[in-house]
Amino acid sequence: MENSKAGEVNRYRSIQNLYSRPDLTNDQTLGPNDLVLDYNTRNTSFYADVSANILGPSFLLRLGQHGIGLTTRARVETETIFPPDLGYYTYNANRGNVNMTPSHISSMAWREWGLHYDYTLSSADDRRLILGVNLRYLQGYEGLSIFNEQFSYRQIRTDSFEVSPGAATLMFTSGNLGVDENTPYEPKIQGTGLGLDLGVVYEYLGERWNCNLGFALNDVGNIRFATVARCTNFATTLP
Structure with missing residues (x-):
């Protein structure tokens, strides 16, 4: 309705x-x-991504066909796959178990230092083709991941349900755990890693209009929290 x-x-x-x-x-x-x-039902999962960026100082120096630059940025990223079993209410006449599809939610906060280089492959008075690469050094502050591996639920009333059985994995950084409650939270680097961006841009400079057409592969890399991370597995076979 x-x-x-x-x-x-x-x-x-x-x-x-x-x-x-x-x-x-x-x-x-x-x-x-x-x-x-x-109620409508669906058969596909939903993917959601939320990102916040704080851009720091940066510069770009162009020398002929070459471009060299430095970038700084702080980021927070959260992404999840929302299973179809929870998206809409599904009628189940016999009140039996509903098996959930695997799903997860992950979040991380980090800062990065990036070295940029680009090269102009071809150039004319009104057009040029540029290939660029960013190599980034990543410093991780916090990380969290929850993976649902096995999960089923059963409705017992119109407003209640029970879960059985279940299996999940929880991973999180632990460097700030155990801090005295009177001590204010202070972000600190708990992991490092490398990131890579690749891209190509075609530029056309017209008399009235400018056109940019580009393709890019962004955010290839990882951050490793080696000594300040915890992994906990939950599993139950209770009816």
Whole structure:
């Protein structure tokens, strides 16, 4: 039901026939004034990504066909795969178990120092083709990952459900754990790594319009939290 309020539904219900979809039989015929409540379902997972960037000082020096630069940046990135089993309510007539598809959520905060180089492959008065690369040194502050490997749930009331069995993995940085509660949190570097960007840009300079067309492969790399990370596995076979 779209653009509806609870009060409007209640008023409609008092004067019309309101049915819940699983209560209808296959051979039941609906009248022109009957209203059926149903929920959409989907078969694919949703991917979500949230990113925050703070750009620091940077510069670019161009020497003929060559370009050399330095960049600084602080970043926070969170991404998840939301399983279809939790996206919409799915009717289950016998209240049996619903097996969840594997899913995860990951988040990390880090800063980076980047060295940029680009080379102009071809150039004319009104167009040029440039190939560029960024090599970045990464310094990780915090990291967190939760992986759902095995999971099922069963609805027991309209507003409650129980989980059984389950298996999950929790990984997180631990360098700031155990700090006295009276001591303010202070970010510190807990891991390092390398990152790489590759890209190519075609530029066209017209009399009235400028056009840039580019392709890039971004954020290839990793950060390793070697001595300040914890990994915990959860597993249960309880009914």
